[in-house]
Amino acid sequence: MIIDLHQTLHRTIHELKGELKGCDSALVRSCAALLLICCLALRLPSLAGHQNINQQKSGFRKTSSHVVLITINGLGADFVNRPEILKAHAPFMHNLIEKGSHAYSAESVYPSLTLPAHASIVTGMLPADHSITADFSFDDPAGKSTLQNQKKFLKASEIKGGEPIWETASRNGLAVASVGFPLTAGAGIKFNVKAGFSDLPDKESDFKPETLLAGIEPESLTLQLSSVLSKVVVPDKKRIKAISHFLKADFFRAAAASLIMENYKPGLMLVNLGSFAEAEEHFGLSSGETFEVLESIDRLIAQIAGSLEKAGIQSGTTLIIASDRGYLKTEQSFNPNVLLAKKGLLSTDGEERSLHGAQSLSRSAALPPYSSTLHKTNGLPDRSLKYSMIIIRKPTALSGG
Incomplete structure (x- = not known):
């Protein structure tokens, strides 16, 4: 279950506190589920580590162990566990399955939505306890959900129960970074890039660089990431053009996470990639377009993993890949x-x-x-x-x- 993933994160944070080298392989309890989650962990091959001057001056304790959590919205377990059936091509994730630890499937929380699930991942609590019960807050007088309500829900202060994992890490003297991770607005995270997903434009023509560069903490990081964003190039494929702005956001997030890992080496890095769920909703679960987006996501994960090698921290990093929920194929609906x-x-x-x-x-x-x-x-x-x-x-x- 998602809560077990939080427990693994919590144990790993305490490993970082004590500078332990072991990798906990008991990630998630395997079980059949309505909505499936894929979770993978890997202690990456050994490389010589080196110190980071930026981190020494930051006031955070230097650590030789690191945790990188990447969540992929909407990634059902079958996409990586049964590629021969779905014809999904994700070689990097398949390599993680072969060399690391993984759960065949897992059970999401209810409601199985992005914000409730992510709140459970970082707190280890059910939605009834952490109070995040929807992606949008429903406005009873107006009779509808609004974008403003969703923006409110993206704030870390909306989590009412439990201690989010970034607070646990910070309390133990570790630098924390977040890139596009839900519910981190106002969380006091050292390196915080674009907390949330609702601010993304709904139309490709509305895409503007400032959308992704707004609200970055610290401000000094904005200039670095502005240069990164200017170099982001999304493959020009006409058949996935309808969601290309979401995919571009993920390309930027992967590049931003890579830059932060290479230059600042935080003890805990949280990254969220959301374009795969958009592809499923727009094109269908088993469409060629959805598989193309999955291949792009796989390359982005490989890019982030590559930054660990460039930073010289590969041997001391635990990489965890998880999903908030999966989808069911719907042929007909009845109201x-x-x-x-x-x-x-x-x-x-x-x-x-x-x-x-x-x-x-x-x-x-x-x-x-x-x-x-x-x-x-x-x-x-x-x-x-x-x-x-x-x-x-x-x-x-x-x-x-």
Whole structure:
């Protein structure tokens, strides 16, 4: 589960504190899941390390051990575990599977969305406990979600329970870096690049360099990354043009993470890549376009790993690759409320909906056979559940169940 990934991060942070060399291979408990997460870890081959003058002057404790966590939005486990079936080409990640430790599959939290899942990864708590229960905050009076609500949710202060892993690392004297990682706005992270994902433009024509360069901490890093962004070149492929701005953002994030690792060598680096999920939503799960984006993501991960070698810290770095959630292929959808309303069986009174002739079921009595799934909703506020839906499916061979 995602919480087990947090526990691994937490243990590794304490390894850094004591300068231990071992690598914890128990990353995530394997299990069948509705939404799958792929988690990989690798203690990279040995290279001679060297000291970093910038870090010595930063006030943070110098360390010979480092952790790099890269999350890939929407990467279901089958994309890397069953490449022969999906025809997905990700050679670097496949190499990590062969040489490192990995979980065949894992179970996401509920709701299985980007922000709730990432909050669970960094705190080790369920959404009901850390309070991040959606990607967008629903505005009841307006009856809709807004971009402003999502921007609010991106702030670290919205995490109400638990200690995020970056606070644990900082408390132990380690420098922390974040590149595009959700929920890190205002987190007090030493090297913080573009905290969140909602500020990205919705249209390719709206892409502007200042979008990705805004809010970088410290400000002195902005000039360096401005030069990096000017050199970012995304492969010109017409069939993935619809999401090319998201892909360009990921190319920039990989380049930014590489620059920070090479020059500052933080003890903990957090990176989020979001274009793969955009490709799945726009083109479909098994489309050629989606596979092209996965290949690009694989090369970006290899680029970040290459920066560890250039920095001379490869032998002391634990690289963790994880996903927040996966997707299910949908052939058809059915909205029962529409049919019930047309038949005169469903009426609305303000925000409340009532089904004529039906007895209201309690949360615990609604789906008694599926308590193993419903436990995820325990503690979630009613206002969150009002707009939620649980889908139950039987595990398949493809999903590892």
